[in-house]
Amino acid sequence: MTNTPNFDKALNKILKDLRPLEKICKECKEKFRIEQGDIDFYKMVRVPPPTHCPLCRLKRRLSHHIRMPRFFKKESAMKDKKKILTIFPPETKHKIYDFHYWHGDNWDAIEYAREYDESKPFFEEFKNLFFSIPHLPMERDPKGTNTDYSLGGLKTSSVYFSGGAVESEDLTYCYEIRYSRNLIDCHNTRDSELCYESIGSDHCSKCQHITECSNCLESLFLFDCKNCQNCFLSANLRNKSYIFENKQLSKKEYEKKIKNIGLGKRSIRNEYIQKFQKLIQESTHRATKNINVENCVGDYLTNCKNCYFTFRSENSENARFSTIFARAKNVMDVVGTISEYTYEITSGTAHNTKFCLQVREGTFLEYCIECYNCHNCFGCIGLKNKQFHIFNKPYEESEYYKKVDSIKTKMLEREEYGEFFPTKLGLMPHQGSSSQLYFPITKKEAMEKEIPWYEEPESEIPEKMQQLQAPNEIPENIQDIDNSILEKAIICEITKKPFRITKNELAFYRKMNIPIPTIHPFKRILKRAAQDHNLWLFPFACPKCSKKTWSVYPPEKQKKLNILCEACYLKEIN
Incomplete structure (x- = not known):
């Protein structure tokens, strides 16, 4: 017997005769198709078909996925009103608590509970609740050690100015790293150690400036190389050693060349970076990069089955239109999750959950944010270890379901139920989001879409701290750098913003x-x-x-690069 009979009756009318069809996206006004695979999922998780196309839904979810280390100092809502590090710019309306205080027992978000007025638009009422409650200054691994300057993450330690790390340690200025350690300036990298400037690579060690490489050791400036050791400025290699600029050398010849290059000098390294970028443009590219997949359409998938339009996942099954997730099953429209039977969630570990943001260890949640170990809650924010709450207000189980049935039915009538949190609500700072990272928009475009936009505040430099203008006032060679660099501010040669070098970074x-x-x-x-x-x-x-297929490269790049389908790529490279 259903707990929400009125809602189910209304939803059944929508889903009963639903067939594959073409719709017009409410956001971009472009046509998109709803396929049978989508319909099967909607029926399984009990939601109406979406009003936004898959790409606009992705952008909306990513706009709430905050993994770029863009930090500010903002006054807290605590009694001492001290300024704390946060993702929220100073002028936002967000109230924040210290990270450890927020997770402690000295306050409870049910203090902000209110009765939801079903006659009013849900998202406006939810927004009012959201901005009344103190939030985490940043969402990060609550069990992490030495991770005060990190975002997101799971089972991490010693992570500095990095986002989206999983089971990793000793990371600096990294994004989306899994099962790795001792990395600086790496992106979308897994199972690696002692790497610098690694992009889209895995199982590599002691490598620098590598892109789309696997199982490589002690190599530099490699593109799409696999099982290679001691190789330099080369591409599309397999099972090679001592290759220099795609030419085979002896061990002695190779070591002599490497020794004489002097990559510790900035001008020389920059020269090879330019050569490397030219090499990438001239090399063979695969349309998508997947490993050991079955019936999948996507990119950077490993050990996955039945995944459609999915990106950057491993050990997942039955997923659609999902991004940056792992060990998931029966999910659709999710970002940054380890979950099952979930729909439209961003950042979380959950089961049977829909339309949620930053939830950990949750089940049967809908429209919840920052809830930890909660179950059977609707429209709640900041709760810990709770169940049967609506707008942070507790209910008896029977009354809870009766109330949820009424709320969802009215939301369905107003075409609210089934939609994720609109970006224009300003729940998260768009400029620090993964949406801005991968689908950047200008301030003008943000204003046209009614997305809140915040100007960058001036960086604060201690009055007596020496400033070094990059690059002219920074010694070219690492051998000429002494420890005094740790006490100075470097002024970026592009943005003119200051930054510091840490002790671990210098080492x-x-x-x-x-x-x-x-x-x-x-x-x-x-x-x-x-x-x-x-x-x-x-x-x-x-x-x-x-052959007609799919590629991660947009049409303009398809015209410039040598891109091949999987079958032709394997014939040519392997």
Whole structure:
């Protein structure tokens, strides 16, 4: 017997005769199709078909996925009103608590409970509740150690100015790292150690400036290389050693060349970075990169089955239109999750959950944010270890379901139920979101879409701290850098924003013979994201066999690069 009979009756009328069809997206006004696979999922999780196309839904979810380390100092809502580090710019309406205080027992979000007025639009009422409650200054691993300057994450330690790390340690200025350690300036990398400037790579060690590489060791400037050791400035290699600029050398010849290059000097390294970018443009690319998949359409999938339009996942099954997730089953429209039977959620570990943001260990939640170990809650924010709550107000189980039935039925009538949190509500700062990272918009575009936009405050530099203008005032060679650099502010040569070098960072640069960077870490993260694969697929016809398929490369890149379908790629490269 159903707990929500009125809602189910109304929803059944919508789903009963639903067939594959073409719709017009409410956001971009473009046509999109709802396929049978989508309909089967809607019926399974009991939701109406969406009003937004898959791409607009992705952008909306990503706008709430805050993983870029863009931090500010903001006055807290605590008694001492001290300024704390947060993702929320100073002028936002967000109330924040210290991270540890928020997770402690000295306050309870049910203090902000209110009765939901069913006659009013749900999202406006929810927004009012949201901005009345103190929030985490940033969402990060509550069990992590030395992770005060990280975002998201699971089972992490010693993570600094990085986002989206899973079971990793000793990371600096990284984004989306899994099962790795001792990395600096890496992006979308897993199962690796002692790497620098690794993008879209896995199972690599002691490598620098590598893109789309696997199982490589002690190599530099490699693109799409696999099982390679001691290789330099090369592409599309398999099972090779001592390759220099795609030419085979003896061990002695290779070591002599490497020794004479002097990559510890910035001008020389920058010269090879330019050569590397040219090499990538001239090399063979695969339309999508997947490993050991069955019946999948997507990119960066490993050990996955029955996944459609999915990106960056491993060990997942039966997923649709989902991104950056792992060990998931029966999910659709999710971002940054480990979950089952979930729909439209961003950042969380959950089961049977819909339309939620930043929930951990939750079940049967709908329209909840920042809830930990909660079950059977609707429209709640900031709860811990609770069940049967609506707008943070507790109910008896029978009364809870009666109330939820009425709320969902009215939301369905107003075409609210089934929609994720609109970006224009300003629940999360869009400029620090993954949406801005992969689908950037300008301030003008944000204003047109009614998305809140915040100006960057001036960076604070201690009055007596010496400032070094990059690159001219930074010694070119890492060998000429002494420890005094740790007490100085470097002014980025592009953004003119200051940044510091940490003790661990300097030790890494010395060990790996890497010159001190002259570009702000946040700008470097943006550059790496632009070099990584897209989070979307585009129609693609292989130039070699004419097979029509999908590619992560947009049409403009398809015209410039040598891209092949999987079959032709394997024939040519392997």
